[in-house]
Amino acid sequence: MSETVLATPAAAPARRRDGLRGLLRKPLFVVSALITLLYLAMAAFPGLFTSVDPRACSLAFSGVGPSSGHPFGYDLQGCDYLANIIYGTRSSISIGLLVTVATFVLAAVFGGLAGYFGGLVDGVVSRTADIMFGLPFIVAAIVVLNMFPQRDVLSVSLVLIVLGWPGGMRYMRGSVLKVRNLEYVQAARVLGSGHTRVLLSHVMPNSLTPLIVLKTLEVGAVIAAEAALTFLGVGLQPPAISWGLQLSAAHSQWQAHPHLVIFPSIFLSLAVLAFVVLGDSLRDALDPKER
Amino acid sequence: MSEAVLEVRDVTRHYQKRRPGRPWQKDVVRAVDGIDLTLYRGEALGVVGESGCGKSTLAKLLVALEKPTSGEIRYRGKDINAVRGADWNTMRRNIQLLFQDPYASLDPRKTVANIVGEPFRIHRDLVPKHRIRDRVRELLDMVGLDPDHLDRYPHEFSGGQRQRIGIARGIALNPEILVCDEPVSALDVSVRAQVINLLTELRRELGLTIVFIAHDLDVVRHFSDRVITMYLGRIVEEGPCDAVYDRPSHPYTRALLSAAPRPDFDRPAVGRILLEGDPPSPINPPSGCSFHTRCWMARPECAQQVPPPFDLGDGHTARCLFADEVATANPHR
Amino acid sequence: MNLANRAKSTVDTASPASPPSSSALLEVTDLRVDFHTRAGRVHAVDGVSFSVAAGETLAVLGESGSGKSVTAQAIMGILDSPPAEIVGGSVLLEGRDLLTLPAAQRRAARGSEIALVFQDSLSALNPVQPVARQIAELYRIHRGMGRSEAWRRAVEMMDRVRIPAAASRAHDYPHQFSGGMRQRIVIAMALALDPKVVIADEPTTALDVTVQAQILDLLAEQQRERDMGLILITHDLGVAAQVATNAVVMYAGRIVERSRVRDLFLDPVHPYSHGLVASIPRDLPRGSALPAIPGMPPSLTARPGGCQFHPRCPLAQPRCRTDEPPLLPVKDGRESACHFWTKVGER
Numbered sequence: 001m002s003e004t005v006l007a008t009p010a011a012a013p014a015r016r017r018d019g020l021r022g023l024l025r026k027p028l029f030v031v032s033a034l035i036t037l038l039y040l041a042m043a044a045f046p047g048l049f050t051s052v053d054p055r056a057c058s059l060a061f062s063g064v065g066p067s068s069g070h071p072f073g074y075d076l077q078g079c080d081y082l083a084n085i086i087y088g089t090r091s092s093i094s095i096g097l098l099v100t101v102a103t104f105v106l107a108a109v110f111g112g113l114a115g116y117f118g119g120l121v122d123g124v125v126s127r128t129a130d131i132m133f134g135l136p137f138i139v140a141a142i143v144v145l146n147m148f149p150q151r152d153v154l155s156v157s158l159v160l161i162v163l164g165w166p167g168g169m170r171y172m173r174g175s176v177l178k179v180r181n182l183e184y185v186q187a188a189r190v191l192g193s194g195h196t197r198v199l200l201s202h203v204m205p206n207s208l209t210p211l212i213v214l215k216t217l218e219v220g221a222v223i224a225a226e227a228a229l230t231f232l233g234v235g236l237q238p239p240a241i242s243w244g245l246q247l248s249a250a251h252s253q254w255q256a257h258p259h260l261v262i263f264p265s266i267f268l269s270l271a272v273l274a275f276v277v278l279g280d281s282l283r284d285a286l287d288p289k290e291r
Numbered sequence: 292m293s294e295a296v297l298e299v300r301d302v303t304r305h306y307q308k309r310r311p312g313r314p315w316q317k318d319v320v321r322a323v324d325g326i327d328l329t330l331y332r333g334e335a336l337g338v339v340g341e342s343g344c345g346k347s348t349l350a351k352l353l354v355a356l357e358k359p360t361s362g363e364i365r366y367r368g369k370d371i372n373a374v375r376g377a378d379w380n381t382m383r384r385n386i387q388l389l390f391q392d393p394y395a396s397l398d399p400r401k402t403v404a405n406i407v408g409e410p411f412r413i414h415r416d417l418v419p420k421h422r423i424r425d426r427v428r429e430l431l432d433m434v435g436l437d438p439d440h441l442d443r444y445p446h447e448f449s450g451g452q453r454q455r456i457g458i459a460r461g462i463a464l465n466p467e468i469l470v471c472d473e474p475v476s477a478l479d480v481s482v483r484a485q486v487i488n489l490l491t492e493l494r495r496e497l498g499l500t501i502v503f504i505a506h507d508l509d510v511v512r513h514f515s516d517r518v519i520t521m522y523l524g525r526i527v528e529e530g531p532c533d534a535v536y537d538r539p540s541h542p543y544t545r546a547l548l549s550a551a552p553r554p555d556f557d558r559p560a561v562g563r564i565l566l567e568g569d570p571p572s573p574i575n576p577p578s579g580c581s582f583h584t585r586c587w588m589a590r591p592e593c594a595q596q597v598p599p600p601f602d603l604g605d606g607h608t609a610r611c612l613f614a615d616e617v618a619t620a621n622p623h624r
Numbered sequence: 625m626n627l628a629n630r631a632k633s634t635v636d637t638a639s640p641a642s643p644p645s646s647s648a649l650l651e652v653t654d655l656r657v658d659f660h661t662r663a664g665r666v667h668a669v670d671g672v673s674f675s676v677a678a679g680e681t682l683a684v685l686g687e688s689g690s691g692k693s694v695t696a697q698a699i700m701g702i703l704d705s706p707p708a709e710i711v712g713g714s715v716l717l718e719g720r721d722l723l724t725l726p727a728a729q730r731r732a733a734r735g736s737e738i739a740l741v742f743q744d745s746l747s748a749l750n751p752v753q754p755v756a757r758q759i760a761e762l763y764r765i766h767r768g769m770g771r772s773e774a775w776r777r778a779v780e781m782m783d784r785v786r787i788p789a790a791a792s793r794a795h796d797y798p799h800q801f802s803g804g805m806r807q808r809i810v811i812a813m814a815l816a817l818d819p820k821v822v823i824a825d826e827p828t829t830a831l832d833v834t835v836q837a838q839i840l841d842l843l844a845e846q847q848r849e850r851d852m853g854l855i856l857i858t859h860d861l862g863v864a865a866q867v868a869t870n871a872v873v874m875y876a877g878r879i880v881e882r883s884r885v886r887d888l889f890l891d892p893v894h895p896y897s898h899g900l901v902a903s904i905p906r907d908l909p910r911g912s913a914l915p916a917i918p919g920m921p922p923s924l925t926a927r928p929g930g931c932q933f934h935p936r937c938p939l940a941q942p943r944c945r946t947d948e949p950p951l952l953p954v955k956d957g958r959e960s961a962c963h964f965w966t967k968v969g970e971r
């Protein structure tokens with residue numbers, strides 16, 4: 001019955017655009033989008049949020065708690081903690097976006113090719129992905145990252161990309177397999193379309209939505225993964241500034257200087273949460289069936 | 292008889308299918324299992340049969356969406372799966388398919404102008420780019436849609452209107468052959484007749500040769516000149532519509548005609564044939580005449596040999612050893 | 625369709641507001657179901673009344689969006705609400721109103737007194753349970769039978785719907801049966817508790833012609849044996865003709881004609897039913913234009929005023945745009961919702 005309602009001409013004025021506009025009326029989406037924008041601004045222009053140089057430190061203030069003018073206090077090196085946390089946003093957000101965008105492209109291309117052509121292409125791509133999937137993520141990341149002499153945003157991202165693309169690829173492959181046999185794709189072939197045209201003009205546009213949603217949800221997970229690796233000592237290294245490094249340095253000082261653990265944790269959790277909620281509301285808007 | 296445009300010569304289409312629960316074992320699904328068929332210029336050929344009889348696979352084979360496992364299909368003498376270059380283009384433009392499901396057969400992200408205009412973007416020599424929209428308007432008008440709706444999306448149309456969009460796309464390249472795979476089954480009963488009428492009209496105006504696959508036997512009879520009955524991947528009966536409907540000479544055709552629910556209040560209950568069971572699986576079709584397991588006339592020899600075509604005159608043939616007895620045989624053993 | 629059956633059936637000529645006639649098993653009166661959609665409230669079923677007597681087969685004819693399936697779901701109490709809401713009417717089963725019955729009693733009545741045969745046998749059965757167990761479950765829940773007794777009855781039931789070698793197939797799962805056999809199992813489940821009324825919602829639409837004929841025969845035969853009321857919901861005129869004695873034709877949420885099936889085909893009294901019957905290609909010259917109904921069924925959200933059928937109707941007059949014709953007795957115990965029913969079928 002609801003199908004009939006949807007299929008009627010008057011009741012379905014551009015369902016997709018409707019969904020996107022409806023997003024602005026959802027408080028969860030608006031709040032998470034604002035928080036995300038705030039993080040992006042902090043990553044791009046940290047100077048706007050603090051006038052203190054994060055690397056201007058004085059051991060005299062080592063571990064001093066919050067005080068007026070320095071609301072987050074000082075870290076163990078005696079640097080202003082608020083400035084450090086704000087500058088730390090950049091590493092987390094860059095890694096989150098870089099890894100997500102790169103795995104999105106890899107997943108779309110390889111998933112699209114494997115799903116559409118099947119056979120040998122699918123065999124090679126899928127078996128490679130299976131091998132990557134078989135590796136225990138954290139262990140593999142630790143092993144690989146330990147081989148890098150100097151680890152920065154790029155090298156950490158690279159490892160996360162290499163280990164992280166198979167999930168999205170499988171997802172994409174699955175939705176391409178579904179779309180590939182739909183009648184409108186067959187119709188294009190009967191009209192004489194070549195593979196390129198069929199793939200680019202019919203198959204890809206109709207199978208990307210689930211991947212977009214998945215990847216939005218994953219930004220938060222990537223940020224958390226970077227923090228986890230860094231915390232374990234195989235991620236970013238000083239002199240980089242990142243929440244993971246801050247947590248790693250502070251965790252043994254938890255009882256003496258609780259503020260050193262609390263503030264970066266709040267920033268990290270809020271960032272992860274904001275991206276996950278954003279992805280969730282995007283899924284509701286783009287794909288009402290999965291609600 | 293006019294000239295042959297499409298010739299199907301001993302075509303089979305077998306699929307490999309993993310056995311459920313035993314993925315290392317494969318079954319062969321004999322979707323189309325040895326078909327010979329000639330399509331003549333300007334005719335409408337009806338195809339009837341139940342699901343699994345291979346009629347949809349046949350449709351895909353005829354438009355070269357699938358390749359036969361063996362045998363060949365020739366369009367104007369040339370194998371449609373071997374032609375290249377200009378011959379391929381000619382074949383592609385002249386054999387088109389109309390799909391059953393007007394919801395699945397239109398790309399939801401494209402406007403009508405894009406959908407109906409796509410053929411001209413693939414075959415660029417037909418209509419200059421700036422003329423495509425005008426040509427789409429003409430096509431929409433031909434199929435009874437408002438030409439001003441060309442910037443709308445498929446979901447803004449009803450099922451019947453969507454099927455008209457599909458027809459507009461199907462005739463855009465001015466094909467010689469239009470294969471219609473259950474073109475009205477997915478539509479509301481009150482709009483089916485409209486779409487049938489449209490196809491009748493276009494057939495006359497454009498001189499189309501039509502293969503009309505449907506399960507509504509009355510509609511097939513109304514629309515087609517000749518009809519074939521398929522069972523388990525084979526043609527069991529073939530002939531002019533009136534001959535086949537009035538004197539069905541394969542037991543399966545007769546059962547099919549008898550089973551079709553019709554508002555026929557005065558039909559005697561005596562002649563009614565009720566088959567038992569479902570059609571067997573095309574994975575392991577019965578030996579000999581594949582219908583013998585459900586046939587009320589079956590005799591021992593039916594399981595031994597595949598019956599050759601029994602000629603009943605006027606191009607009416609039935610693959611039954613006892614075709615001459617079928618029309619009059621008493622179905623009640 | 626035997627004569628005894630036909631004699632027993634009654635066509636209720638009373639107006640919708642009158643008290644239930646004594647012979648009716650199931651009496652649906654002025655049923656109204658609304659849907660809450662983004663575009664607002666729409667009337668999916670808009671004042672539908674009909675009744676079924678023991679031994680009667682009533683066909684509810686209509687196309688998608690006519691409200692025929694929603695009517696069935698409302699009677700069974702399986703509407704999705706929200707978005708659906710029953711906003712009026714009553715459904716009396718032997719005098720008890722199912723719509724106002726407490727939930728527990730309603731659940732008990734569902735299955736044991738009134739049952740539904742679903743269209744899609746694959747989704748109506750649980751794929752991970754053997755079929756006999758699903759039937760046996762009914763006996764255990766509703767009849768409190770023990771495990772072995774319930775199983776024995778389930779196999780017996782499978783035998784009754786003529787599943788070959790029922791005892792040996794009882795342990796099989798739904799996917800191991802063919803479509804026709806699966807539909808027999810769905811029917812066995814519906815009949816298991818000996819309901820007084822069975823509603824079959826497009827029971828053969830998913831099946832092939834030769835299998836459809838078997839299933840229709842089975843339904844008709846079981847209905848005769850058990851003297852139950854059968855409501856056959858279908859879009860297929862041929863199916864209705866083959867099984868039913870009486871019919872109501874629905875269009876855009878309303879009943880537009882109520883007739884004996886035979887009369888409906890030979891002499892329809894509403895232009896919509898006339899259009900449907902006329903578009904069946906019989907005895908027409910090959911390739912001639914079929915008498916088609918123009919236009920398309922109205923959407924739920926954009927209903928025309930007055931008579932819902934007037935934009936497609938060959939008989940439409942200015943009055944039809946404003947006055948909604950009520951369903952009124954016209955002749956021979958039949959009813960039509962058309963101002964100009966006397967002109968139906970005239971050329």
